Each structure stands twice: as structure tokens, then as C-alpha cells.
Amino acid sequence: MSESALLDVFVIGGGINGAGIARDAAGRGLSVMMCEKDDLAQGTSSRSGKLVHGGLRYLEYYEFRLVREALIEREVLLNSACHIIWPMRFVLPHSPQDRPAWLVRLGLFLYDHLGGRKKLPGTRSLNLERCPEGAPLLNRYHRGFEYSDCWVDDARLVTLNALDAKEKGATIATRTTCLSAKRSQGRWNITLRDENSGELRQVSARVLINAAGPWVLDIVNQVTHTTSSRKVRLVKGSHIIVPKFWEGQQAYLVQNHDKRVIFINPYEGDKALIGTTDIPYKGRAEDVVADESEIQYLMDAVNRYFKVKLRRDDVITHFSGVRPLFDDGKGNPSAVTRDYVFDLDTQGGAPLLHVFGGKITTFRKLAEHAMQRLTPFLPNMGPDWTREGVLPGGEIEHADFETFSQQLQQDYPWLPQTLRKHYGRLYGARTRDVIGGATSLSSLGRHFGSQFYEAEARYLVKTEWAQCAEDILKRRTKHGLHLTPGQIEAFEQWFEQTLGTRPPEILQANVG
Template sequence: MSDSDLLDVFVIGGGINGAGIARDAAGRGLSVMMCEKDDLAQGTSSRSGKLVHGGLRYLEYYEFRLVREALIEREVLLNSACHIIWPMRFVLPHSPQDRPAWLVRLGLFLYDHLGGRKKLPGTRSLNLDRSPEGTPLLDEYHRGFEYSDCWVDDARMVTLNALGAKEKGATILTRTACVMAKRSKDRWEIFLRDEHSGEMRQVFAKVLINAAGPWVLDIVKQVTHTRSARNVRLVKGSHIIVPKFWEGQQAYLVQNHDKRVIFINPYEGDMALIGTTDIPYEGRAEDVKADESEIQYLMDAVNRYFKVKLRRDDVITHFSGVRPLFDDGKGNPSAVTRDYVFDLDTQGGAPILHVFGGKITTFRKLAEHAMQRLKEALPNMGPDWTRESVLPGGEIENADFEAFSEKLKTDYPWLPPSLRKHYARLYGARTGNLLAEATTLADLGRHFGGDFYEAEARYLVKNEWAQRPEDILKRRTKHGLHLSEDEIKAFEQWFEQTLVTQPPVILQANAS
């Protein structure tokens, strides 16, 4: 094998941390390959609360450094991808039975000032008896607070990082498992299995990065046969989706009887996303699902504060994810740190970096720190670069999404408003790539229902590693929430007959 065939970096894991690291490394001029055993963001990274936030409740556990870093990153990410990240105001009704008002106000004061807030408006107090934000709440709640955080399409955040990595020269392999990796002097010998065909492939890399999330210890023990002094706590977080039951675009943050906070956020226009739980989890991460007690717990939290009373029949769907938290020895799952920790193992030759913990808000900083830790092993890497960069589709002047939306209206007057908004939110400045030469709605091909047309499905297969119907319906988009069962079945049948016969595309560096 010649040195020209030797990769600088191989990344295991196609969640937010793995994709973020692959993009950062590729942008430093390194040769990079990333593999994911399933689809991009199929695990934890598509099952979050969809927020880019500082973590207001982490202040209670004195996680000041983490909160500060997350608050700074909140605005960095807002500038980098304003099409999939946007500001949201959160209403926190105060209950005298829980945290005292002075403590809440102090926490919000710190939240406003720890991270050098520039774009987002600050906290304000609310008289819930008079303000419209108080209308859906029970009459017993008279006082509240309103503060800022940001919404994010989490699964698209992962895909955009993978696209960014590819455009910087990285090779991205989905549904490709790393089944074994072993040190061979100054390099890693890595064995990959294509989950479609079962075919094996062998590659070599100077550095191996284990960003497998809930499976990080599986990679340590079963794939690389290395050691790590670190451990993870698997914590299950479940969410429910119900019809939206209030007016306005504000979200709500309520405190439950056990002092956990529950987010109640507008979702997909006419729905609400409610979560999350924090439950220790010991099963296989692939098997995680919300149980009935968690669903009831979330409904009870809502019913404690709102006039509308949720019933089990109101739950449209639910999902659950496993958060691989770094085990800092704290017993309460809610108190376990959301910070990230690295374990760099250089014993025996070629380095391997294991990534423990982290949260979607701090993925960019995590990736930057990871590469800094590897500077000695990769002395020719370029400097830090992602802070001032934009993600694919984020090339919007002054990060002004409203102005961009108006321009789309002028450029594509034939697009219905809901479809134009859908494309703008998912593809941003790359919307024209999807629409290509289309000049009428008929040019978009078969209509599957809602805002879903054939042109988008084909684009996602060609450009964003979508290989199965659920990759499109659940992760690249949320069309699955807006289609009937018959419409979903019709799309699945069309996909199998039209697209699945095509060989999967390995998206890698452009020839240029």
C-alpha cells in the first residue's frame, strides 16, 4: 500500500458528532472517510428535542462552563444555518410550588449574560392574566417569564455536516459497518461491511475517531479491542407529538412535580412536540421506545398547566432516543453532565480518539476540540475554520431568512406558499439545485400528498444519501407526519419500483 492510499482520519459514527468531526477535519485539508452502520442521524441525533440552547436547567447543577459554551455556540450556529435554525421565545409560567421566582429570575439573568448574547432578545417578565401568552394556561398561573433559545431541524443538521464534509473532500459511507479495526504499526487497518451487499472493504488511516454515540463502548471493546477509563450512562429521553393547542409561535417550558422541566414546542405548523423524560436505560440502543408511563408523564405535565387536557388519543406519535452521557458518577439522570469528554489512546502506535457525551448545540466546538487534540498526530492539518463558516444551504446574505424567502417568492412565483416555505426551510440557498429547470408545479413530478413531490425524493436519493423511504419521510424531511397511511404506502411502493433498483451512490469528493 502506498502512502497516497493512507487516509489521515477515519471517523466511526454518522450522528452529529461524527459528521461534525468529518467536516471539520476535511476542511483542514486532511483526507477523511466516515462510516455509519445505518442512515445518517438514525440514532440519537434525530430524536432530540430539536433545540439549539444553552441549557437553562444546567445552571442548577453549576455547569457554568458548559452553559456559556452552548450559549456562544447558539449564535454561531444561528449564523451558519439560518434556514434550519431560528429563534424561538419560551414562556415559563411560574408555579409557587416549585422553584422560587427569585431563583428563576436569577437563572434567566445569568442565561442572558453568560454567552455574550447579540442577536436574540433578552428575558422579560409576563403578567399571565393580561398577556396573550397566558391565555391557554390555567387561571392559577399569574406570573411568568419569557426568554430566547433556538429551534433546529436536528436530522438535517447532521446531513448538512455530512454534505459539508463531502464538499471538502471527505468520503461518506452510510449503511456501512466498521466490523474490525486493528493497529498495524503507525496506522489503523479498518474492515468495513456494506450492509446492502455484505461485501467487505479494507482501508487504512493514520488516526481513528470513535464517535459512535450510544455504541461508543461497543467500538472500544468489540471492534478496536482497545481500552478506555471512561464510561457512559445511557439515558432514555422520550417525546410525544400532539395537535397544537394554543395560538401563537411561542413555546412553553413548564416545571413538573419532580422539578424536571418539560418543553412544549410548536412543531411542523399545526403540531406540538412535548418532551423529554430522563430515564436510565440498559437495553440495546436500537430497541429504545417510549413506554406508556413516559407518555402519561408528559401528558400529566401539560395538564398541570394548561386548560386543554391531553388524552392518550391526542398523541399522534411518539419517539425515544438514547443519550450517551459521560458518566460522572451522579445518580440522578437529570444531573449527569451533558458535557463531552475525550479519551485519546496512543499506546501501541496509531492514535484512536474516543468521544463521550456531548449535545447537539455544542457539536461544532466538540469537533474543533477533537481536532485540536490530534494536532501532534496530524501536524500538517490546517487551522480552526468552522466558527465563521456556513453549512450547505446557509449561504444566505446577512443570515436574513425573511429577505431570502421574499426573493424565493420573486424567483419562483408558481410555487404554492407552503411548498416554497418547505423548500426554503430545508434547503435554504440550495433550493435552486432541487428545483433545477422546473418552471411549473407539474415539472416536479408525481405528487405524493402534502408538500411532497417526486423531484424532492429524487434529489435526496442523488444528493443526500437517502436509500430507503423512511430516510426521506422521517429524517431528510418530516413528510411522514403529514401524509395519510395510504399516501405513505403509495410512496413506498413508488420508491421500491422506481428508485431502489438503482445502486446506492457513495457520495465523496468532487473531481474538482
């Protein structure tokens, strides 16, 4: 793209909303650029509960429109990326001290029917004294319910949106800070800084979209020097990861003593992901960490329901993210809406769209609505398209992952089942691009431990904007959870020596 070319759309923010908007806009035939000051999904979008869900608890706050939209989107996303999104059953133990059973049944009935559920199985009642799902629970929980939602690899969802945007013509600039954006003669003149080289560059665009998440008001005040009547409420959500302590693939949804609900989900095969907290947060979003009181809060929620008693030593790791919720004036952080709101500023004939709030499940609809709002200013853009669109790797016939897995086994009989599952779940139909011309495990290159081979690292640097070891170990994959400290250190050294200073175009050389 020429530096002097006038872009149609410039997007600030490489989280799920920014990447989703860039993808939607590029697919409409518009010229698009997106910048992200860090790595893709480095902020909130890699620190979620990893769920595509309607939000059962939002029904208590009468968020019927949001829940309906999220339930519809749940199956749209499942069809678009069945390799990184898949169904999960959630067990909800019931106790007389919790919400009344009739209220739970009513909520689950609405949950089953609000969104036109087609693929996912509906709710069923459970006798926890007899069914295997009740075995890990304390004996005082006699009855429960089971319902469906979906799991998602959140950071990969962001990356695949950015990759699809790129393949449709967008420019994706990671580790690139937007220093300033000024209106002039009906366009935006934007100054960017490459955080690796320090180099400055100038681009111009007809429309500017601020999807900076927790930093949305920083962009308003410090980059565009505009104003907005909207407010953002920062809420900290923390999670812990512990060894998995029950049999089966079901997840659990439990209620803590303060009536907040906590998800206890199987994670990465042999682990459990537990969260989340909802705490008002003040401070820099970059500095957020889970504190000890939150970790204890989550362990207490588990210990209230399960026979196994978690201790602090059981916590393998923890993470925390800042959710930039649209401030609707509610006092209770759990009651603050998860809906999204736009603020469109059209002064000077150069539109500026600020995005407030949102959640992973509704990112596609948010992006579609954003582009619809901008139709008067971009009359040549194409129609809505993402509802039927497929994300990279999701090009699997009939969105049937099991059949696809069998095909991988036929194509690569030398791949161990665990490695085949790892590649299939992360890369789907793009698995062949990761493996390249390899015909044996040894030809995948150096083995760093667990399911991690050199060919995958090279693919991620060349194709998915990975620029350092952390990008791969924490966001593009979760290898960091399965390697020893010594293996992680060895990979970091190898990466720096082998890939860290080499141009991307030579990183896909055949391995082995």
C-alpha cells in the same frame, strides 16, 4: 479514493458528533472517511428535542462552563444555518410551588449574559392574566417569564454536516459497519462491511476517531479491542407529538411535579412536540421505545398547566432516543453532565480518540476540540475554521431568512407559499438544486400528498444519501407526519419501483 491510500482520519459514527468531526477535519485539508452502520442521524441525533439551547436547567447543577459554551455556540450555529435553525421564544409560567421567583430571575439573568448574546432578544417578565401567552394556561398561573433559545431540525443538521464534509473531499459511507480496526506499523487497518451488498473493504488511516454515541463502548470492546477508563451512562429521553393546542409561535417550558422541566414546542406548523423524559436505560440502543408510563408522564405535565387536557388519543406519535452521557457518578439522571469528554489512546503510534457525551448545541465546538487534541499527530492540518463556516444551504446573505424567502417568491412565483416555505426551511440556498429546471408544479413530478413532490425525493437520493423511503419521510424531511397511511404506502411502493434499484447518477433526471 484508492483503497490503498492512507487516510489521515477515519471516523466511526454518523451522528452529529461524527459528522461534525468529519466536516471539521475535511475543511482542514485532511483526507477523511466516515462510516455509519445505519442511516445518518438514525440514532440519538434524530430523536432530540430539536433545540439549540444553552441549557437553562444546567445552571442548577453549576455547569457554568457548559452553559456558556452552549450559549456562544447558539449564535454561531444560527449564523451558519439560519434555514434550519431559527429563534424561538419560551414562556416559563411561575407558581409558588415551583422554584422561587428570585431563583428563576437569577438563572435567566445569567442565561442572558453568560454567552455574550447579540442576536436574540433578552428575558422579559409576563403578566399571564393579561398577555396572550397566558391565555392557554390555567388561571392559577398569574406571572411568568419569557426568554430566547433556538429551534433546529436535528437530523438535517447532521446531514448538512456530512454533505459539507463530502464537498470538502471526505468520503461518507452510510449503512457501512466497521467490523474491526487494528493497529499495525503506526496506522489503523480497518475492515468495513457494506450492509446492502455484504461486500467487505479495507482502508487504512493514521488516526481513528470513535464517535459512535450509545455504541461508543461497543467500538472500544468489540472493534478496536482496546480499553478505556471512561464510562457511559445511557439515559432514555422520550417525546410525544400532539395537535398544537394554543395560538402563537411561542413555546412553553413547564415544571412537572418532580421538578423536571418539560418543553412544549410548536412543531411542523400544526403540531406540538413535548418532552423529554430522563430515565436510566439498559438494553440495546436500537430497541429503545417510549413506554406508556412516559407518555402519561408527559401528558400529566401538560395537563398540570394548560386548560386543554390531553388524552392518550391525542398522541399522534411518539419517539425515544438513548443519550450516551459521560458517567460522572451523579445518581439523578437529570444531574448527569451533558458535557463531553475525550479519551486519547496513543499506543503504537496510531492515535485513537474516543468521544464521550456531548449535545447537539456544542457539536461544532466538540469537533474543533477533538481536532485540536490531534494536532501533534496531524501536523499538516489547517487551522480552526468552522466558527465562520456556513453549512450547505446557509449561504444566505446576512443570514437573513426572511429576505431570502422574498427572493424565492420572485424567482418562483408559481410555487405556493407553503411549498416555498418548506423548500426554504429544509434546503435554504440549495432550494434551486431541488427545484432544478422545473417551471410549474406539474414539472416537479408526481405529487405524493401535502408538500411532497417527486423532484425532492430524487434530490435526496442523489445528494443526501437517502436509500429508502424511511430515510426521506422521517429524517431528511418530516413528510411522514403530514401524509395519510395510504399516501405513505403509495410513496414506499413508488420509491422501491422507481428509485430503490437505480444508480444514483441517473436519479436527477429532469422530472415532468
